[in-house]
Amino acid sequence: MAGFWRFIEILDLQPEITDKPGAIVLTEAKGEIKFEEVSFSYIERKKVLSRINLMVEAGATVALVGPSGAGKTTICNLIPRFYELDSGRITIDGIDIQDITIKSLRDNIGLVQQDVFMFSGTIRENIMYGRLNATEEEMIKAAKDANAHQFIRELPQGYETVIGERGIKLSGGQKQRLSIARMFLKNPPILVLDEATSSLDNESERIIQDSLKRLSIGRTTFIIAHRLTTIRNADTILVLTDKGIEEQGTHEELMINNRVYAGLLRTSLKWKSELI
Ligand code: ADP
Numbered sequence: 001m002a003g004f005w006r007f008i009e010i011l012d013l014q015p016e017i018t019d020k021p022g023a024i025v026l027t028e029a030k031g032e033i034k035f036e037e038v039s040f041s042y043i044e045r046k047k048v049l050s051r052i053n054l055m056v057e058a059g060a061t062v063a064l065v066g067p068s069g070a071g072k073t074t075i076c077n078l079i080p081r082f083y084e085l086d087s088g089r090i091t092i093d094g095i096d097i098q099d100i101t102i103k104s105l106r107d108n109i110g111l112v113q114q115d116v117f118m119f120s121g122t123i124r125e126n127i128m129y130g131r132l133n134a135t136e137e138e139m140i141k142a143a144k145d146a147n148a149h150q151f152i153r154e155l156p157q158g159y160e161t162v163i164g165e166r167g168i169k170l171s172g173g174q175k176q177r178l179s180i181a182r183m184f185l186k187n188p189p190i191l192v193l194d195e196a197t198s199s200l201d202n203e204s205e206r207i208i209q210d211s212l213k214r215l216s217i218g219r220t221t222f223i224i225a226h227r228l229t230t231i232r233n234a235d236t237i238l239v240l241t242d243k244g245i246e247e248q249g250t251h252e253e254l255m256i257n258n259r260v261y262a263g264l265l266r267t268s269l270k271w272k273s274e275l276i
Contacts (some may be wrong), residue, residue: 017081019101026104030093031058031189031220033079037088039079049075050244051088057094058189061216063225063234063266070240072224076192079222080109092190110188110219112172114195114213116175120164123152123178127159130182138185146181147211148174173204180211191216193223195230228265237261 019132035054041047048071056062064072077083078090081097090097110250118126127139134142140159143149155161163170170178183191193212200208209229217225225231232251239247239254239261247258254261 004032004137017102021100023101024095026092026095026100027110029108029189032093032220033190033220034057034091035088036091037190038078038090039086039125040083041086042083045127047086052072052244054238054245056220058220060217060235061221061223061233063223063231064239064240065231065237065245065261068239070242072240073194074155075240076222076224077193079190080106080111108188109190109192110183110186112176112179112183112191112193116179118160118163118170118175118178122160122162123155123157126163126178127181127185129189130185134185140180142184145184145211145214146177148181149209153178158268171204172201176208177211180208181213183215188261191219191220191221193221195223196225239264
């Protein structure tokens with residue numbers, strides 16, 4: 001009974017962020033994203049972001065780099081409106097995200113996070129979660145695009161294999177590929193990726209990098225990047241520190257600037273090893 005009451009309590013909770021009266025439905029966004037004087041704090045008087053300005057063209061890839069705690073995740077979480085801004089505005093194709101219904105806003109955004117959520121069920125069901133009305137062919141194509149088809153076929157029951165609590169345990173890399181397959185199926189114009197920092201073996205890492213790169217083609221992509229190859233390939237690199245966006249530009253531009261980014265590159269042993 002205690003569990004049941006707790007369950008009812010949670011069902012009764014009203015979300016803090018709701019649609020504005022008259023909010024519009026965003027159908028297939030092009031994906032131009034603009035931050036205008038965006039300030040944000042989780043706790044009163046402790047600003048995490050202060051007057052951030054940023055313009056990302058539709059289809060471009062932005063790599064966010066900088067020390068832990070600088071606000072990279074926060075910037076990404078503001079786009080699907082997981083939190084409300086203190087001031088300023090964020091627009092998609094020129095429309096303030098506050099004027100868009102939350103469902104249609106989030107339908108246009110795909111998230112691939114480090115902690116991949118898989119529920120108990122078959123692999124097929126876990127991929128179909130990306131778009132429930134997808135056909136069998138579309139589901140398999142998504143798995144192929146995510147470089148997951150091969151390992152799925154090698155499992156005893158293929159796509160019918162049960163994963164999760166009562167099923168087989170997948171490796172971190174395999175789970176990540178399933179979540180990428182979900183995103184191919186969902187096919188959103190905007191992507192938010194959190195590149196895994198956890199140690200994957202070199203082979204898995206190469207395969208995942210390859211499918212993420214393919215996934216981001218033609219979509220506006222924000223990526224919290226940890227690998228130098230990802231960063232170098234981005235159209236724009238945002239270097240965030242506790243002072244906000246300290247630098248912005250391509251790898252070549254920032255190397256010529258010879259400031260924060262170039263400094264990070266010189267001191268990061270991990271990146272150095274990637275340069276060799
Ligand atoms: P990054 O992704 O660059 O490591 P985050 O965006 O996670 O940085 O965090 C930026 C700052 O906001 C940090 O000081 C962090 O402690 C704080 N922060 C992050 N999430 C929350 C939260 N849910 N509640 C309160 N403070 C938070």
